[in-house]
Amino acid sequence: MLPIPPEYSIPMLSAVLGIVLVAHFFIPRKTSGGSIAAFGVIALISVGGFVTIFYEGKVELRYILAFTATFGVMLYVLLCEALLSGGAQYLTRKRGEKWVKEIDYLYLAFAAVGILAAINRMEMVTGRLSKADVFGPLFLATAVVLRFIKTRAEIAGWNKAHFQAQK
Numbered sequence: 001m002l003p004i005p006p007e008y009s010i011p012m013l014s015a016v017l018g019i020v021l022v023a024h025f026f027i028p029r030k031t032s033g034g035s036i037a038a039f040g041v042i043a044l045i046s047v048g049g050f051v052t053i054f055y056e057g058k059v060e061l062r063y064i065l066a067f068t069a070t071f072g073v074m075l076y077v078l079l080c081e082a083l084l085s086g087g088a089q090y091l092t093r094k095r096g097e098k099w100v101k102e103i104d105y106l107y108l109a110f111a112a113v114g115i116l117a118a119i120n121r122m123e124m125v126t127g128r129l130s131k132a133d134v135f136g137p138l139f140l141a142t143a144v145v146l147r148f149i150k151t152r153a154e155i156a157g158w159n160k161a162h163f164q165a166q167k
Contacts, residue, residue, distance in 0.1 A: 010066050017073045024077045039081060043074035051134055064137065072141040079149055088158040100159040103150040107143050114140035 049067050083091075091099040117136025119125060157163050 010062050013066050013070065017069060020073060020077060024080065039074050039078035043071055043078055046070040046074060047138060055134075068137045068141050071138060072145050075142060076145045076148060079145065080152070083149070083153065083158060088153065088163060092159050092161055092163070097159040097161075100150055100153045103146055103153070107146040107150065110139045110143035110146065114143060 046067050049070075095102065114136050117134075117139060121136070153159060
């Protein structure tokens with residue numbers, strides 16, 4: 001049983017996700033693997049919750065949206081923090097400035113898997129994979145996150161040799 005009434009769980013989760021995004025964008029960062037690990041753990045927990053609610057049977061749309069949003073926000077912050085904590089500089093040294101454009105390949109691959117999961121959900125399709133469509137929203141959320149990161153990296157110049165993340 002939740003410590004808060006279920007009707008307040010979605011608004012409270014939305015507020016927490018908003019606070020996480022505001023903190024990510026506006027609070028000066030310190031290079032720390034601890035915060036990156038924390039965001040990763042929360043993203044994994046949201047995946048676990050996502051899969052669990054699907055196997056329970058009928059689930060309200062708002063809970064699916066909540067878990068998808070949690071996963072997306074945490075994955076976005078996790079990847080951005082990793083890139084801003086030296087990952088972008090590492091990729092620029094290893095791959096050159098083109099690494100930002102290469103994100104499109106990942107974006108398209110995750111979107112394609114999400115589309116396949118959506119097709120798998122169609123009633124007229126035969127030979128469907130049982131329960132595989134559960135991951136469709138997560139793959140599409142990952143694709144959207146990658147596209148947001150690519151845009152942010154291009155605008156901020158994360159792929160430039162002179163880029164230094166704000167500490």
